[in-house]
Each structure stands twice: as structure tokens, then as C-alpha cells.
Amino acid sequence: MRRRARLLFPCLLLAAAPAVAGGIGSRVFVVERESQSLAVYDFMERELLRQRIGGLGNLRHATMIFSPDLRYGYLATRGGQVSRIDLATLERAGEVFTSKSSIDNAISQDGRYIATAEYAPGGVTILDAQNLRVVKRHAASVSRGDETLPSRVTGIVDAPGNRFVCVLMEGAEIWVIDASQPEFPIEHRIATPQDMPYDAMITPDGRFYVVGHLESDRVSVLDLTQPERGVRDVSLRDPSRSYAREAPVKLPHLASWAVAGRWIFVPLVGEKRLAVLDRESFAFERSLPLRGHPVYAVRSPTEREVWVSFSGEADDAYVQIVDTQALAVTDTLRIGGRIYHMDFTPRGSHVLVSANRENKLVLVNATTRQIEDVQELNSPSGIFGVWRAFRIGL
Numbered sequence: 001m002r003r004r005a006r007l008l009f010p011c012l013l014l015a016a017a018p019a020v021a022g023g024i025g026s027r028v029f030v031v032e033r034e035s036q037s038l039a040v041y042d043f044m045e046r047e048l049l050r051q052r053i054g055g056l057g058n059l060r061h062a063t064m065i066f067s068p069d070l071r072y073g074y075l076a077t078r079g080g081q082v083s084r085i086d087l088a089t090l091e092r093a094g095e096v097f098t099s100k101s102s103i104d105n106a107i108s109q110d111g112r113y114i115a116t117a118e119y120a121p122g123g124v125t126i127l128d129a130q131n132l133r134v135v136k137r138h139a140a141s142v143s144r145g146d147e148t149l150p151s152r153v154t155g156i157v158d159a160p161g162n163r164f165v166c167v168l169m170e171g172a173e174i175w176v177i178d179a180s181q182p183e184f185p186i187e188h189r190i191a192t193p194q195d196m197p198y199d200a201m202i203t204p205d206g207r208f209y210v211v212g213h214l215e216s217d218r219v220s221v222l223d224l225t226q227p228e229r230g231v232r233d234v235s236l237r238d239p240s241r242s243y244a245r246e247a248p249v250k251l252p253h254l255a256s257w258a259v260a261g262r263w264i265f266v267p268l269v270g271e272k273r274l275a276v277l278d279r280e281s282f283a284f285e286r287s288l289p290l291r292g293h294p295v296y297a298v299r300s301p302t303e304r305e306v307w308v309s310f311s312g313e314a315d316d317a318y319v320q321i322v323d324t325q326a327l328a329v330t331d332t333l334r335i336g337g338r339i340y341h342m343d344f345t346p347r348g349s350h351v352l353v354s355a356n357r358e359n360k361l362v363l364v365n366a367t368t369r370q371i372e373d374v375q376e377l378n379s380p381s382g383i384f385g386v387w388r389a390f391r392i393g394l
Helices: 002-016 386-390
Strands: 027-032 037-042 047-053 063-066 072-076 081-086 091-097 101-107 113-120 123-128 134-139 141-144 147-150 153-159 163-168 173-178 186-191 197-202 208-213 218-223 231-235 258-260 263-267 273-278 284-289 294-299 305-310 318-323 328-334 339-344 350-355 360-365 371-376 380-385
Touching: 027 047, 027 386, 047 091, 063 101, 063 380, 063 386, 072 101, 101 153, 113 163, 123 153, 123 163, 123 173, 153 197, 153 208, 163 197, 258 294, 258 305, 263 294, 263 305, 273 294, 284 328, 294 339, 305 339, 318 339, 350 380, 360 380, 380 386
Parallel strands: 339 380
Antiparallel strands: 027 037, 027 380, 037 047, 063 072, 072 081, 081 091, 101 113, 113 123, 113 153, 123 134, 141 147, 153 163, 163 173, 173 186, 197 208, 208 218, 218 231, 258 263, 263 273, 273 284, 294 305, 305 318, 318 328, 339 350, 350 360, 360 371
């Protein structure tokens, strides 16, 4: 009897599944920029689900996060629109405009609140995840002489302790917001040593918050376990190299950094290399030469490899694979024109790649390096697997 019960139970689950049946845990939402829609791909079934989720606004810098119970996804757009997506039915389940222009979003560790970073009017908006009601607005500003001017906010992430962390561009200040308190107080305001921070990231262990600055090859590093000690000013320059110009205009988005093994791998604008930093001290270790100008460095969940994409039509169809122990390039793959985004599946078996110029989503076997599936999409860019619900800082 026990054996029969075990066999019948999965059948009951399948019978109760929605019409768009397929495992929620293997669903991937891919931004189709030009059509303002999301395509939904099941990487286990190797199929594109029929529904497109449309009417989502300006998706040119869209980010998507997921509730810890995998009930909803939350898509934030450049136009200030937050759309909630029912992950079971693949239908829109509410939307709200938080501002005129937003850049990123994050979900609190308890899953109760969504925070968006706002360019205009400038600040942080916090939503109740259940009803999309605004529960707090923190206006961001900077004093210039006798004037108080708005400041854009960027780089918002969730952090341990049910906190949000972000940075003020014109204000040159890091905020740590406590989402466990009713008024969502800004418990730390920490000045950065350089002006114009334009982006930030948090390391996968939730310890370090790293801020990039315009026209600088230095970053500000805040240890979130000791925020009272302030930030460190870290150089990304290779001391053995000479430089034609003082500094890059900016680094790639800091979400493109890969933290793997003992190292942090940093793509550098205008240079055909990765900078390799020590994971604990952020001290420069070495440069890794590459075939072109790197854009994204994405680590495998095993932390044994980092896959790197490139800009420029001569190189943007290629990915190079870095061995994180040997600190060397081991493979070069041609996948598809203008690679906009990559992400590993949860256990690192496969890599999802959006080839924007060729209108393709590509599934690559991370072990054999073979392409196992290709799906036709309309101007694909961002790739958001539901497993992001279980990662810090996303």
C-alpha cells in the first residue's frame, strides 16, 4: 500500500497543475526589449512556453526578482513601472508606477518588501510585496551651496539582516536601510571617497558592497559586517602596465563582476583583459588577457569557471571560459551575435545565453560546450531564472 501511494501521488500533482504545466523551478523569463514583453522558457523541457507576457513598458534596463516562495516575480522597468507576475499562471497580477524613472529593484530577505532605486525624482521607494502598496519613500538629495538638489539612486540590493543597500549618484553616499523596522530607517549613511558613483554590487556571501565611479578606475568597498569603519578606496590598475589615458569613462555594470574561488574577476572598459582581485583584501593580483573588450563575467555555481562575453562586432558572438584555479582561458566558443546576457542553471550544468542580433536564446552544455537548444525570440536581452529567489543581492 505504501508503494502504491508513492506512485499515485505525483499523478495527483500533475492532474492539479495549471494549463501552463511545467516546473516553476525550471522557468526562465527572458526580456524581449523591442516588444516590451517577457518570453518564458523551460530549460528542463527545452521548450518556449506559449504565453508572452506583454504590456510591460520600457525594458531597456529591466530587472526581475522573485519571491522566496516562488509565488510571484517582480519586474522593474526604466519607466518606473513595477509589474507583478504570477509564476504559476504566467499572467500579470498587478502593477504600480513608483517613479518617472527607475533603475533596479530588490526584494527583502523575508519576501515582504520590494525596493526600487529611482532616477527621477530620486530616492528609494519601498512596496508591500503582497498588495504593491507604497509603504515608504526615502527622497535622496544633495546640498550644493544654498540649493538642495535631487540625487539619482542606483545599485540597490538586498543584504543580510533584512536590509537594503543602495548608493546616491550625485550625493556620493551609501545608504543601508533596515527593512525589519516599521519606518524603514536609514541606519547608515556612508560617504564614498570619490564623486559620482554610478553602479554597485554585493558579493554573493552578502559581506562586501562594491561601488563603481564615473571616470575612475577605483572602486569603493564597504564591509557590511563593519559599516562603521567606512569604505576602502581600491585601485583596479595593473601596476605593471602603462596607460594611455588617466581612467576609463566607467566600468561595466558591477553586476558583471564574478566572485569565484579566491578571486574577483573584473571586466575593464577599453582593455582586453580581466582584472583579478583577492576576494578578501581586494588587492590586485594579476591581469588575464582576453580576445576582446569584456562586458560580462559570469561565474559557475561550482566557482571553477567564469564565462566572459564581449562588445564589438568582431568579438560579441564569442564567449571565453576562464579556469578560476589556473587563472587562464581554457576555451573560446562562438554562440551568437551580440551576447547581451548569460546565466548558469542552478547546479551549473548549462548556460543560458541571449544573442540579441540573431534573435536567439541559446542553451549551452557547460561540460561538453555543445549547444543543446536554440529558441527564436524578439530582441532578447536580460535572462532571469526563478532561482534568483535564493541568491543574496538579487
